[in-house]
Amino acid sequence: EAEVAQSPRYKITEKSQAVAFWCDPISGHATLYWYRQILGQGPELLVQFQDESVVDDSQLPKDRFSAERLKGVDSTLKIQPAELGDSAMYLCASSPRTGRTQETQYFGPGTRLLVL
Amino acid sequence: KNQVEQSPQSLIILEGKNCTLQCNYTVSPFSNLRWYKQDTGRGPVSLTIMTFSENTKSNGRYTATLDADTKQSSLHITASQLSDSASYICVVSRNAGNMLTFGGGTRLMVKP
Numbered sequence: 001e002a003e004v005a006q007s008p009r010y011k012i013t014e015k016s017q018a019v020a021f022w023c024d025p026i027s028g029h030a031t032l033y034w035y036r037q038i039l040g041q042g043p044e045l046l047v048q049f050q051d052e053s054v055v056d057d058s059q060l061p062k063d064r065f066s067a068e069r070l071k072g073v074d075s076t077l078k079i080q081p082a083e084l085g086d087s088a089m090y091l092c093a094s095s096p097r098t099g100r101t102q103e104t105q106y107f108g109p110g111t112r113l114l115v116l
Numbered sequence: 117k118n119q120v121e122q123s124p125q126s127l128i129i130l131e132g133k134n135c136t137l138q139c140n141y142t143v144s145p146f147s148n149l150r151w152y153k154q155d156t157g158r159g160p161v162s163l164t165i166m167t168f169s170e171n172t173k174s175n176g177r178y179t180a181t182l183d184a185d186t187k188q189s190s191l192h193i194t195a196s197q198l199s200d201s202a203s204y205i206c207v208v209s210r211n212a213g214n215m216l217t218f219g220g221g222t223r224l225m226v227k228p
Contacts (some may be wrong), residue, residue, distance in 0.1 A: 004159070008158075010129030042205055042207075046214050091159050093159070104150070107160045107161070109158050110157070110158065
């Protein structure tokens with residue numbers, strides 16, 4: 001069964017350093033999402049792509065976070081500089097673009113970030 | 117404000133027992149409601165999805181209900197197993213279905 005791939009699974013970094021996360025969605029899925037999930041809370045959408053275009057990045061802290069999906073396939077989320085409060089699980093999800101309102105988002109295993 | 121609230125925050129039950137998790141939402145306009153299971157350290161996995169016209173949907177031992185009038189949903193787990201230990205997240209979609217509001221989740225622990 002096709003899955004969303006993410007790497008690395010775990011990342012420990014010091015504050016002020018730069019970190020990058022990678023996501024490879026399920027093949028053929030046009031929509032890609034990046035979420036941040038703080039321990040004990042539900043995921044919070046950071047950015048949504050439709051193919052290579054950003055559809056929604058209203059919750060993305062643009063002073064330090066950036067995301068790209070240059071060829072409309074895999075995507076990279078970057079944080080520079082990292083802050084202590086960025087420690088969280090970063091989830092990537094994808095969904096097909098079929099126009100049906102019941103589209104399910106398929107989540108990857110996540111990248112757990114710890115900023116020291 | 118679009119919100120999804122889940123209760124209880126955490127729950128401990130004995131293996132073999134049933135339990136029910138609650139989800140109340142104020143998301144509008146409503147498109148659909150989904151329940152996800154998230155194992156520790158893993159991404160969420162979809163259990164059920166219901167639209168406005170659906171009152172109940174089952175997936176094995178998981179049965180979700182939806183009351184669109186009162187804006188409430190429940191997830192009932194029958195004959196719990198140790199592997200049911202996870203967080204269960206209620207997610208409500210609005211507009212075209214891709215604008216999601218996540219609940220904070222219920223952390224379920226099943227003990228032998």
